[in-house]
Amino acid sequence: MQSKIKILKYIKTNNISLVLLLLFASQIFAQEVVTVDSAGVAEIKRLLTEDNTVKPDSVKSFKRFKAEGVSAVVGDYVILEFDVDKSYLEFEQNGVDISTIDRCQMLGKLMEDKLYVHHALQDSIIITDAEIKPEVDQVLQYMIEQVGSIEKVVEYYRKLNEAELRAELLKARKEIRLTERMQEKIVSNITITPEEVRTFFFSIPVDERPVFGAELEIAQLVVEPKVTEEAKQNVINRLKVIRSDIVDNGSSFATKAVLYSKDGTRTKGGLIEGVRRDSPMAKEFKDMAFSLLEGEVSEPFETEFGYHILKVDKIRGQAVDVRHIIIFPEVSSEIINEARTKIDTIRQAIIDEKLPFEAAAKLYSSDKETKNNGGQLMNPATFDTRFDLTKMDPTLSAQIYNIKKGEITKVYTDTDRTGKSIFKILTVTGRHEEHTADYVKDYEKIHELAIKEKQLRAIEEWQSIKIMETYVKINEDYQECDFTNNWLSNNN
Numbered sequence: 001m002q003s004k005i006k007i008l009k010y011i012k013t014n015n016i017s018l019v020l021l022l023l024f025a026s027q028i029f030a031q032e033v034v035t036v037d038s039a040g041v042a043e044i045k046r047l048l049t050e051d052n053t054v055k056p057d058s059v060k061s062f063k064r065f066k067a068e069g070v071s072a073v074v075g076d077y078v079i080l081e082f083d084v085d086k087s088y089l090e091f092e093q094n095g096v097d098i099s100t101i102d103r104c105q106m107l108g109k110l111m112e113d114k115l116y117v118h119h120a121l122q123d124s125i126i127i128t129d130a131e132i133k134p135e136v137d138q139v140l141q142y143m144i145e146q147v148g149s150i151e152k153v154v155e156y157y158r159k160l161n162e163a164e165l166r167a168e169l170l171k172a173r174k175e176i177r178l179t180e181r182m183q184e185k186i187v188s189n190i191t192i193t194p195e196e197v198r199t200f201f202f203s204i205p206v207d208e209r210p211v212f213g214a215e216l217e218i219a220q221l222v223v224e225p226k227v228t229e230e231a232k233q234n235v236i237n238r239l240k241v242i243r244s245d246i247v248d249n250g251s252s253f254a255t256k257a258v259l260y261s262k263d264g265t266r267t268k269g270g271l272i273e274g275v276r277r278d279s280p281m282a283k284e285f286k287d288m289a290f291s292l293l294e295g296e297v298s299e300p301f302e303t304e305f306g307y308h309i310l311k312v313d314k315i316r317g318q319a320v321d322v323r324h325i326i327i328f329p330e331v332s333s334e335i336i337n338e339a340r341t342k343i344d345t346i347r348q349a350i351i352d353e354k355l356p357f358e359a360a361a362k363l364y365s366s367d368k369e370t371k372n373n374g375g376q377l378m379n380p381a382t383f384d385t386r387f388d389l390t391k392m393d394p395t396l397s398a399q400i401y402n403i404k405k406g407e408i409t410k411v412y413t414d415t416d417r418t419g420k421s422i423f424k425i426l427t428v429t430g431r432h433e434e435h436t437a438d439y440v441k442d443y444e445k446i447h448e449l450a451i452k453e454k455q456l457r458a459i460e461e462w463q464s465i466k467i468m469e470t471y472v473k474i475n476e477d478y479q480e481c482d483f484t485n486n487w488l489s490n491n492n
Helices: 016-026 081-093 103-122 129-147 150-156 162-187 194-202 229-247 253-260 264-268 283-289 333-351 357-364 394-400 443-469
Strands: 032-036 041-046 063-066 070-074 077-080 215-223 271-275 301-303 306-316 319-327 386-388 412-415 421-432 472-474
Touching: 070 081, 070 103, 077 081, 077 103, 081 103, 103 162, 103 443, 129 150, 129 162, 129 264, 129 271, 150 162, 162 443, 194 443, 215 333, 215 357, 215 394, 229 253, 229 306, 229 319, 253 264, 253 319, 264 271, 283 301, 283 306, 283 319, 333 357, 333 421, 394 421
Parallel strands: none
Antiparallel strands: 032 041, 041 063, 070 077, 070 472, 215 386, 215 421, 271 319, 301 306, 306 319, 412 421
């Protein structure tokens, strides 16, 4: 049976269950180098320190054991039958029909993963702990919410303490990121010409050309309740009092964050680790973080998210660990009612054809990202104006599913990133029914398919070359597998 590795290729994901499962699949082998000799005996050496360099064991240079249960070795990594079994559970929990995947296919997938990680290290791709720690914090927070406490999480996963659990999560996530970086490096220079796109499309038989689902183009008009200057000053004054208590009276910044901060970092005492100048954060926040000395507490400052004070906990080269407290100005019910009345009036003017929707959005919308182009929404996944109905946010889809082109939705209440109520109306500016791909009308989508196909060929070529350059040992139980890749041709 031909192994369907293409459908099993590494998929970048933030799915927490996947991270947890990978923890146990990699908790030994992210640390050790394993080689198997002709007698079926393995040598193990320590591997993968924080900077991804090999570090020999300080007590024993290696230990030997009978390699029972070893399915394969790829470069510096070993894959056990245990890993294959765990992968089935991982796929099943992520909604994959495992009945169509045999053990040969699953082993082929795992060998691909180890091939990427092995060569990422060979190519000196570095993943630091600082890059991974925020993700580990997120995973732990999720697990605590599920079972009640960190102690229960540690007990459930049979670890000695939180530090051991964190260390294993860190290793698992680091291996995932190394795989991602290696794949990105392989395809980073892949480009495609219009002629290649044309050749790709017309090489597909007419009856096999892709069918694109129904798509909508949507515009919005948003009215936010205005925050008064008095409300803003009240927040600034409150932060000044908190800062004074920290700086002048020696109060704990972390404790103040737990008590008063209004975002998710409050559970960690406002801690944000590994802030870099290119981190995806507000410019004002990063500017403040890199302007302070270690231990210094800022004056109150504003970002698009709210009002902050910030303390630098530790400076680590090009990164800083900070703590912050964020507070939002309060909005009175009277101001909220004024905003609702305003959007009702605007909506009626559009319905009465006194004002086109596009002009109304430019004049009155509070949303800075869309108002200048008449409220037109951009699809963040494709960077164009079309939204696939089957992939649309359910809340948005429910609002506009039955709206005809040019019609206006009822006013509905949403919340912004600070939890403040905002009001929206939507209109459909374009509706594209399900259809077979058309070269002219769907050029951008066809271009995307063509370049992905070219990237896939580049990855397959890279795999074929690297397999021949890498130490590979496959258990005799898998010698009859019909792998998609040429694993058996270099089986030592």
